[in-house]
Amino acid sequence: MDELWTLAEGVEAAVREVGAKLAAGRPVEPTPERTAEEAMARFAELDGPAAAELRERLSALRPQAGWVPEELDGSVPAEGEWWVCDATDGAVQYLLGQPHWAVTATLVRDGAAVLAVVHAPELFGAGRTYRAVLGGGAQLDGRPIAPLERELATTVAATSQPPLVAADPVALRRAGESLSAMAGAVLAVRNLGPTALQVAQVGSGHLALFWEYGQDAGNLLPGALIAGEAGAAVTDAAGAAWTASSDSFLAAAPGLHADAVGVLRAVS
Structure with missing residues (x-):
């Protein structure tokens, strides 16, 4: 578990750096593209370099882990250790100039997540960062968290x-x-x-x-x-x-x- 928490610190540093660059390049106004093809092309210009940097940094942290391409079918390998990441999770909001988007990085082992970092660079102004390791609890901006009970x-x-x-x-x-x-x-x-x-x-x-x-x-x-x-x-x-x-x-x-x-x- 200590090894995973140490790795989580490196993963958080990586997603924060990628998130900062994406935030700096995010359009202030909604992108003017009218078709899905135009919007996807515009998004690729921004997301492509960010995804490449995230892959490079995480692969350096955990070279034995494979890399799951960003695909839309939602599947992950059932065996082995893999990075499942999204450099710009919330592409629609990102292109509309809204703050509700995130950079995510998850280490999956035999089909189950063992480490996860979700960083929202622009949420609540200064950004928020969630992280967790299997069996080690979860944190928001370095503080332990728990759900709230309501009717x-x-x-x-x-x-x-x-x-x-x-x-x-x-x-x-x-x-x-x-x-x-x-x-x-x-x-x-x-x-x-x-x-x-x-x-x-x-x-x-x-x-x-x-x-x-x-x-x-x-x-x-x-x-x-x-x-x-x-x-x-x-x-x-x-x-x-x-x-x-x-x-x-x-x-x-x-x-x-x-x-x-x-x-x-x-x-x-």
Whole structure:
């Protein structure tokens, strides 16, 4: 565990440096591109160098770990040690000139996260940094964190969808049904940008719960480790153990988890 915490310090330094450069280059106004192709080309100009630098720095820290390319199918290898990273998690917000984006780096061992850093360079002005190691707890800006307990009716819940959810009609339908069910049970439902950051915020009490339908391991793994190490309950939507191959996800404060599962039980 001490080895992982030492590694986490180096990983945090890397993501902070990459995040600072991205923040300096972020457009102040929304990018004017009109089509998806134009927007992706513009994003690649900014994200490409950042992703290359992040890979170089993390590979130097852990040369025996492989590198999972940034792909949209959400899958990760089931065996071996791998870096799963996103230099600009929250590309949509980044291109719109909004602060809700992050740099994420996760070390995955045999399909499970053992180290995660989620750094949001512009959140709350000065930026916020979550980190966790398996069995070692979770921190926000160097301080231990824990979820906050509230009644379900007074909570703010968050949700999102995997990048390719439109190609998964079952997940797409469940996303709609669950949104209607949850909106009637909580104070408010929001989508606040990067999935990893939102799940991590469950661990620090900034959000009460987060749920999602569809496979999205690459985005969920860092936040899941942080939230779980902070003390949140991390499962699938039915309350069973969550793994990288699960087709749904739920993270909630322990006292809210059973109620949240009850709400999502209405989703077929």
